[in-house]
Amino acid sequence: VVNRYVMPLNRQRHAFFQYDDVLGWTQKSNKTSYFKTTRVQINSKGLRDEETPYQKPEGEFRVLFLGDSQLFGDGVEADETFVSLLETELNSVQAINAGVIGYGTDQQLLFLKREGIKYSPDLVIVAMNAYDFQDNISETIRSGYSKPVFKIKGDELLLTNVPVPQFDIVERINRRLNDMS
Numbered sequence: 001v002v003n004r005y006v007m008p009l010n011r012q013r014h015a016f017f018q019y020d021d022v023l024g025w026t027q028k029s030n031k032t033s034y035f036k037t038t039r040v041q042i043n044s045k046g047l048r049d050e051e052t053p054y055q056k057p058e059g060e061f062r063v064l065f066l067g068d069s070q071l072f073g074d075g076v077e078a079d080e081t082f083v084s085l086l087e088t089e090l091n092s093v094q095a096i097n098a099g100v101i102g103y104g105t106d107q108q109l110l111f112l113k114r115e116g117i118k119y120s121p122d123l124v125i126v127a128m129n130a131y132d133f134q135d136n137i138s139e140t141i142r143s144g145y146s147k148p149v150f151k152i153k154g155d156e157l158l159l160t161n162v163p164v165p166q167f168d169i170v171e172r173i174n175r176r177l178n179d180m181s
Contacts, residue, residue: 015031016040019166023164024147024167025100026100029046038075040078045115048097060094061093063094063095065082065124066105066124068127070099072099083099102135104132106136106150107148136149146161148161148162
């Protein structure tokens with residue numbers, strides 16, 4: 001019997017997250033799960049998008065979208081995401097959804113340098129929201145996952161909190177209960 005107040009594990013975003021020592025977490029390649037009421041399928045490169053080869057066909061205009069849950073499509077089917085709808089409207093554009101739930105722009109920059117640039121995008125668009133400002137100065141996000149943080153040192157960004165501490169479910173629950181009390 002499932003408690004109606006507790007979502008089964010296969011219906012949580014954590015089902016398709018995996019630890020990453022630099023980014024904090026990434027999405028598991030080739031993973032299908034359910035988040036809220038939506039089926040989520042992650043491709044072989046860890047993106048909620050169709051398979052896209054790194055090698056860009058000649059003449060193709062590619063746009064790489066970086067963002068968090070809003071770009072990822074939290075709560076909507078894959079073909080209802082902003083990126084998918086844009087690609088449908090603009091037939092001549094290959095739009096790649098690299099949104100990851102909870103990512104701040106710091107993680108998005110690290111993802112771009114590690115993985116996103118391999119797609120040879122002609123344009124990179126960062127979808128921001130109000131949470132990004134807090135996420136960018138925090139070593140953890142609201143759900144308790146640890147993450148990297150850039151600090152400003154002179155004219156440079158210094159990457160800190162790397163390797164990112166592994167997330168511990170007990171610690172996350174304690175932090176969440178403390179935040180709620």
